Amino acid sequence: MTVDVIARLRAELGDVVSFDAAALDVTRDDRSGWRSATPPIAVVHATSVEHVQATMRIATATSTPVVPRGAGTGLAGGAIGRDRAIVVDVSGMDRILEIDTSDEFAVVEPGVINDDLDRALAPHGLWFPPDPASKAISTIGGNIATNAGGLLCAKYGVTREAVLGLAVVLADGRLLRTGRRTVKGVTGYDLTALLTGSEGTLGIIVEATVRVRPVVAGATVTLAAAFPDIESAASAAAAVTASRVRPAVLELMDAASVARVAEYLGPDALAGTPLETIAPGAAFLLAQTDGAAAAAEADDVEGVLEASGARVVRSTDDASGERLLAIRRAFHGALASRGQVLIEDVAVPRSRMAAMFRAIEGIAARSGLEIPTIAHAGDGNLHPNFVFDADEVPESVWRAADELFRTARELGGTLTGEHGVGLLKQRWLADEVGDDSFELQRGIKAVFDPLGLLNPGVMFARAGEQVS
Amino acid sequence: MTVDVIARLRAELGDVVSFDAAALDVTRDDRSGWRSATPPIAVVHATSVEHVQATMRIATATSTPVVPRGAGTGLAGGAIGRDRAIVVDVSGMDRILEIDTSDEFAVVEPGVINDDLDRALAPHGLWFPPDPASKAISTIGGNIATNAGGLLCAKYGVTREAVLGLAVVLADGRLLRTGRRTVKGVTGYDLTALLTGSEGTLGIIVEATVRVRPVVAGATVTLAAAFPDIESAASAAAAVTASRVRPAVLELMDAASVARVAEYLGPDALAGTPLETIAPGAAFLLAQTDGAAAAAEADDVEGVLEASGARVVRSTDDASGERLLAIRRAFHGALASRGQVLIEDVAVPRSRMAAMFRAIEGIAARSGLEIPTIAHAGDGNLHPNFVFDADEVPESVWRAADELFRTARELGGTLTGEHGVGLLKQRWLADEVGDDSFELQRGIKAVFDPLGLLNPGVMFARAGEQVS
Known part of the structure; x- marks a missing residue:
């Protein structure tokens, strides 16, 4: 089976996919202190939506797990290359596709570094409020995948509030678009909010429309x-x-x-x-x-x-x-x-x-x-x-x-305020959310990812898939 | 079957349930101009979570549709009593359970009128930002069920931003608690955001923990x-x-x-x-x-x-x-x-x-x-x-x-900015969100409500259930 996966990846993705031991090794940790026991089988250095779609089609056809990954700066083991999985590295999808200065939104690829968007917005008197402490090195895709927080949330909100819409590659390779470019919109369930913070378990973010806001005037x-x-x-x-x-x-x-x-x-x-x-x-x-x-x-x-x-x-x-x-x-x-x-x-x-x-x-x-x-x-x-x-x-x-x-x-609190559950805290999730919520969440996961291929073990382990 | 439902409602809910023609008739419209062709079979005037749970247990046991309803001020036909359904009227669940002035949140029942919460908050220098134009007559439960907007959203956000956690009665009568009392929290999927704006199709909101904020100082x-x-x-x-x-x-x-x-x-x-x-x-x-x-x-x-x-x-x-x-x-x-x-x-x-x-x-x-x-x-x-x-x-x-x-x-917009889809706009939903999103949303609906009993026809009609 692995031979088949490798052959198909090579045939469809060419130079974009790497099986090099050093390249695989790089994906085995993040900033959490976690390191996988064995390397993944391949890394796809995606530079286009089509690369991600092709990978997911192959993954679905061959029942191969996939780990989406950005800059690898996560703090919960949410993007770690591991045994039998294909890593889809989207850090090369780093273009700012559009900045709309009138309507105050930007359309970005997931690999854009948070600070880079701010640098592009500054000449327009705009900024992107989500501010993880890692903003100089972390990507917007990872920011959204974890619903990251930061230093300014009490006043300026968490990442979810800044995400207007997403383009997401589903487990079978289809491209889903959610949300819109308007400030308000209530047509259907809020899939944008559901995907924000879903840690790569429901789909792979390949584009985001984010709300930006006027720079705060005056001295600090x-x-x-x-x-x-x-x-x-x-x-x-x-x-x-x-x-x-x-x-x-x-x-x-x-x-x-x-x-x-x-x-x-x-x-x-x-x-x-x-x-x-x-x-x-x-x-x-x-x-x-x-x-x-x-x-x-x-x-x-x-x-x-x-x-x-x-x-x-x-x-x-x-x-x-x-x-x-x-x-x-x-x-x-x-x-x-x-x-x-x-x-x-x-x-x-x-x-x-x-x-x-x-x-x-x-x-x-x-x-x-x-x-x-x-x-x-x-x-x-x-x-x-x-x-x-x-x-x-x-x-x-x-x-x-x-x-x-x-x-x-x-004390009425939670085990993770802004880093996410990842591989590190999956064993505590059910304790916090309760069995009913846990089952509903697994049901939602199964709707998006019936084969359980997207980041298995992250957030909540499926039976028999507990990663340790 | 209807006889059985009526007998069970009467036996378990006593005076709380009404079969009176006038009481049923009141539920047949809202402020949308829509009126149902036939009345519902019963109205439960719930004053406790247990009333809602008992109703849903009976509904599930007898496959009876249920329509959650608050003040009936909706503008999209999202809470209209209709043929064969039990209406669960939560407008009598109108207690403010807690105001935490230090941590700036309030815990409320769904029937609390928006303005009443503001009146209770004012002595503490606090207010509840979501401000539908109907705030003098509409309930917080309906506000959350539609993710209502209002006049202040561009500056102070839509309702979703103000909801920290929910208690929701599921289709089978279980009580689900989502979210938390903290400003930040990313443990698991954001079910709170998913339920906000779900128009009574995933569960019945029986309690909400909402974020409140300091009154804006100075003259307008x-x-x-x-x-x-x-x-x-x-x-x-x-x-x-x-x-x-x-x-x-x-x-x-x-x-x-x-x-x-x-x-x-x-x-x-x-x-x-x-x-x-x-x-x-x-x-x-x-x-x-x-x-x-x-x-x-x-x-x-x-x-x-x-x-x-x-x-x-x-x-x-x-x-x-x-x-x-x-x-x-x-x-x-x-x-x-x-x-x-x-x-x-x-x-x-x-x-x-x-x-x-x-x-x-x-x-x-x-x-x-x-x-x-x-x-x-x-x-x-x-x-x-x-x-x-x-x-x-x-x-x-x-x-x-x-x-x-x-x-x-x-023009890059949406068919509903803040009123919701309800019965009025279900036929346009799939056009806007696309087939893939529509199917995923129906999949989520089926996870929460496998029998399709919660507000059928609202938002997206299930096959054969299109309400006209």
């Missing part, structure tokens, strides 16, 4: 605050939301995160910031306000933070604002310099953030693991991180992660 | 402008969007609409407005800006409108602003005073509004019908209206509507 104000501990910082962040101000950015770092970043950046980078003299256990909060009311909103935020016992530094010029932001930006580099990193991604109602941070401290203490945690505090979205020195995520880390997920759910 | 500025004709007004509205300003409200009225409202309100109501002296063919545009930049944005809008040849009146006090808004608000009353009204609901990309208005003029001229048309111009959502003196929508009106729908699609 940046506030940086040090708190004696993370719980008071988390309570202060919730108090900012409860005060009805809506900062564009509201980021939290706990004591372990602050300590790792301080070591990594060194004292010079912290001079003049609230972290210049770091008390043990200190937590850090960064807020940015934007738009016409930026200064007034920053006053309000500053008032709330100071009333909560924080030491606050305020910046209104870009350079000093950038210095404050650099503290937060250095976080991932600081951890990566110390070993392999598993980034978790729970979300809780904002008022429960302090409780979640407290629970993380307890889990860290009981497990003996350090769990540096940052949060998009405006969304209640926490990223607890595990650093380890091994090829695979150690079982002790998964046990701690399991406790994290259960705690988040008990 | 209202601009009213008269244009020599609707095409210049529509072009000016598109130019406002293209200028990157985002008014909260941007409403257009064509010459026929202006004439009907002027007759209805009389000259006193128009004194001091741009309609004081109405030139033949004059069109009217109303804009409101809000938030911290309201005045500056109003300056920008005024500049664009005047450059487009408009006469503009500006109001910064509530009383005179209200007088300008009253012109737009009087529209539906003005038409209803003249006969039965069919309100259509096409949407096109904003830059194509002028073309759509021009096409409507052509259709009106060719058909000999007057088609007064208003538009939510910020969204490109037009409401062409037909007034007639008959119990049923005349075939000549449907022929003109058919031409409207085709034109909207040719």
Whole structure:
């Protein structure tokens, strides 16, 4: 069978398909720390819709699994080349097909890097709000496939809100178009929203019509605050939301995160910031306000933070604002310099953030693991991180992660706020959504993909297909 | 079979179920102008989730169709009691179960009137952005079931963006919970978004967790402008969007609409407005800006409108602003005073509004019908209206509507921007979404409702179930 697949791929796709061991190997991991046990059988470097359609026709004819993949920057193992599968790499489909400056939408291929779209929009006074922290390296296709979040969601929405329509290659190779170019439209079920966040399990996104919006006018104000501990910082962040101000950015770092970043950046980078003299256990909060009311909103935020016992530094010029932001930006580099990193991604109602941070401290203490945690505090979205020195995520880390997920759910939250389920969290999905929802979702999957060929094992494993 | 259904309903639901001819008759229409040929067999006046579950268990056991219904204010025939069906009226499930002022969400039963939620939120400085023009009389359940729009969507989003989670009774009586209480969450397929706008065909909404937001601070500025004709007004509205300003409200009225409202309100109501002296063919545009930049944005809008040849009146006090808004608000009353009204609901990309208005003029001229048309111009959502003196929508009106729908699609638009498909437009759905999408949607329907009992004929008719 595999021989037949390879022959057909070669015959129909020619140079576009690769069986080279090095090319296959590249697809075996992403940024999640996960690596597949065996390589896929082929990688199709698609540069056209027809390449993707031809691949799916061959896959269906030969019952071969297919893994859609973009830049490989995922954090949940959603696009990993593995045993017996064909990887469809769409990162070469990277053209911006249309920018409509009057109607404020863009039509893009899935491999367009998020930042590249913003660069193309800037001369028109427009931008693309979905802003995963990885936007310099991640693609819009992956962004949509995971319904990615980012730093600005509380104010500017998650990716779903920016997707007007999609073109998707179905399991059998047909091309489905969903949605429209209008702001409103309610003809039929919202397949666009269903496909957004479906992690390549229902179809392969080959084109997206995305909503863009006017650049926010005026200067941004940046506030940086040090708190004696993370719980008071988390309570202060919730108090900012409860005060009805809506900062564009509201980021939290706990004591372990602050300590790792301080070591990594060194004292010079912290001079003049609230972290210049770091008390043990200190937590850090960064807020940015934007738009016409930026200064007034920053006053309000500053008032709330100071009333909560924080030491606050305020910046209104870009350079000093950038210095404050650099503290937060250095976080991932600081951890990566110390070993392999598993980034978790729970979300809780904002008022429960302090409780979640407290629970993380307890889990860290009981497990003996350090769990540096940052949060998009405006969304209640926490990223607890595990650093380890091994090829695979150690079982002790998964046990701690399991406790994290259960705690988040008990607090009214979810096991993944923005990274997706992927291969990493499939075993927890049914626990969160419940058996009825799980069965309905599998029913929907079967409508789109009756042979179960699209990204099997991702999101929810089919019986007998659990990937470990 | 019917005898059995009636006996079981009576036995399990007691006083909650009615077989009274007058009660049945009330459910036979909505605000669409549609009336069913025969009454339903029963109306369940549900006041609890258990009532809805018991009804669905009986419906499944006896293969009886069920029509979910709220306040009956729909505009597409989506909730009409008809032959052999049980109507589940959830308008009595009207409790606001929870308002979380810190995390900015509310949990409501489906029968809560939109305005009532806003009244409950106001003391907390919060509001519920989805604002169908019917918000004083329509329910949140119907709002979600149709993914309703309204006047503020371009700036504040459609209903889908405000729905965090749902509780839905499935066809067989099971209770499904979707979504969560957090801002972000990507665990599994987005069933919440799929159910939003599904018009009662996948399940019956019995509870919703909705996102609320801080009241917009500051004074609103209202601009009213008269244009020599609707095409210049529509072009000016598109130019406002293209200028990157985002008014909260941007409403257009064509010459026929202006004439009907002027007759209805009389000259006193128009004194001091741009309609004081109405030139033949004059069109009217109303804009409101809000938030911290309201005045500056109003300056920008005024500049664009005047450059487009408009006469503009500006109001910064509530009383005179209200007088300008009253012109737009009087529209539906003005038409209803003249006969039965069919309100259509096409949407096109904003830059194509002028073309759509021009096409409507052509259709009106060719058909000999007057088609007064208003538009939510910020969204490109037009409401062409037909007034007639008959119990049923005349075939000549449907022929003109058919031409409207085709034109909207040719311009890159849709046959329904915010009212839904219902019974009225099922015959056009497949034309718009295409055969592949139609089959996938029917597949999803079958996963949720294998016996086809939930609102049969609505949205897409199953083979042999086309309702006419």
